[in-house]
Amino acid sequence: MSYLDHFNQAHNADVSGWTPWFQHDALLGYVQDSFKLRGIEFGLWRESDQGLIIPNEPEVALNQLFARFAKETYEDGLLWSWVGEPFPVKASVTDPTRFVMERTLTAPLGCLTFGVHLNGYVRTRQGIELWVAKRSQHKPTFPGKLDNMVGGGQPAGLGLFENLVKECFEEAGISETQANQAIATGTISYRHTDGRGLKRDILYCYDLELPDSFMPVCHDGEVESFQRLPIDEVLSIIAKSDAFKYNCNLVIIDFAIRHGVLTGDNTPEYAMLCERRNQLGG
Structure with missing residues (x-):
């Protein structure tokens, strides 16, 4: 396994077989047949030459409509898990939030x-x-996988850095004062499918230099343990295995590029790795 293999794994989705869905002319997502048909039966959308079109309703009504759809599909077993956290629905990074939906519904x-x-x-x-x-064995997704020190989805109603500070304390016991020293370093993006849903993700990445004396403590039960490893050892794990959650590999490779650990001299695929850190389209 190479570093590039991890980018290929993360960016593996071909959406040509998926049906796009829209609000007016704004593309908001893609669905496979099971959710497409259930959505038509439910009244979530109607078919058109363009794809699927959701009702022309105000934000509050759409919040309620998608909440009912999430509840029904979860109770029926079509939606495979539940978090209870509203995520924003947007057409692009710069688009304002159009409405919100249950986090676990965003992938299908x-x-x-x-x-x-x-x-x-x-x-x-x-x-x-x-x-x-190391992720808790009780996590519904990727239990027991290695992970970044801190990571979390972006819910509705919080700014990016505000969410980072919250996640820092919950997952690693990093104080607000310490977390405020984190430096924004860029984004990683990809389009990934596991066969059940489609992840069109943009990850906002941060670096935080910590003192030698710092010891992380998880407060939300999502982390089983922490270990501090030389960066070369971490990169060796990535190069030889899939021990890390798939997207965390990309975040660490990006870190190693930016800190001069991976270079054009020691990494033949360096230029391709640099180019592929942001791959999201459509």
């Missing part, structure tokens, strides 16, 4: 979604060491 409906991921690291005499989290 192929919505554009956002997240915040943080690389917590320590500078030592030997070089950079990276804090790595």
Whole structure:
């Protein structure tokens, strides 16, 4: 397995076989036949030459409509999990939130979604060491996988940095004062499917240099353990395995590029890795 393999795995979706759905002329997502047909039966959308069109209703009415659809499909077993967290529905990064829906519905409906991921690291005499989290075995998604020190989806009603500060404390016990020192470093984007849903994700990435004495403590039960590893050891794990959650590989590779650990001299695929950090289209 190579670094590039992880980008291929993350950006693996061909949407040509999916049906797009719209609000007026604004593309909001893609669905497969099971959710397409259920949505037609439910009155979530109607078919047109363009694709599927949702009702011309105000924001509050659409919030309620999609909430009822999420509840019904979850109770019927079509929607496979539930978080109870509203996510914003947008046509693009710059688009205002049009309405909200249950977080777990965003993948089967192929919505554009956002997240915040943080690389917590320590500078030592030997070089950079990276804090790595191991996801709880009780997580509904990717249980037991290695993860970034902090990461979370972007819910409705919070700013990106506000969400990062919240996630820092909940997942790693990083204080607000410490979290406020995090530096925004760019984005990672991809279009991924596991066969059940479509993840059109934009991850906002941050770096946070931590003191040697810092010890992370998880407060929300989502992390089983933490370990601090030399960056070369972390990269070796990535290069040889799929031990990390698929998108975290990309965030760490990006970190290694920006900090000069991976270079054009020591990494033959360096230029392609740089180019593919943002791959999201349509």
